[in-house]
């Protein structure tokens with residue numbers, strides 16, 4: 001009774017949402033990384049300009065990969081991918097402004113950012129160990145072990161719950177910077193940046209839905225097992 005069909009009932013809506021969010025992000029990014037910004041500033045120049053304008057002493061480094069751009073609160077460094085650093089597009093401006101939003105959160109000692117950053121190593125560990133422990137517990141028919149697995153997986157839900165407001169806040173800060181600044185001057189470019197940031201936000205909603213559906217599925221397996229006297 002608690003086999004694959006149940007898994008799909010729990011996982012399918014979240015999976016579809018994740019696929020849609022991924023598709024929307026890549027379509028929106030593809031589009032706006034090609035739309036030039038009127039000022040012709042590259043991502044790197046935008047980062048330097050914005051950091052100066054908000055008065056933050058944050059370093060800028062390059063990072064390998066595509067759209068791997070991030071702010072590292074531990075080393076106080078803004079890392080930009082080559083595709084963003086060298087692009088003078090509306091999309092590059094949006095990505096840089098969002099990461100700057102994280103740098104501003106850090107400068108203001110934004111508690112959720114700190115909490116989330118502190119959880120990263122723990123969650124990296126528990127998110128692959130959780131399923132192993134859980135299914136190990138089911139296999140061995142030892143409920144306490146399966147419960148620990150659920151507890152670990154619940155950590156991923158908490159992490160996704162913390163991530164969402166941090167990301168939304170960074171994007172809000174980014175839009176405020178861009179609306180007040182002089183980099184994106186026309187409404188169409190601002191609208192493009194807004195679309196990029198909201199597409200990115202949806203991926204974090206999808207990640208939360210996926211973590212939640214996984215946890216619910218595990219709980220349903222656990223209570224199903226209990227009905228069969230485990």
Ligand SMILES: [Zn+2]
Nearest residue numbers: 098102167170
């Ligand atoms: Zn972010």
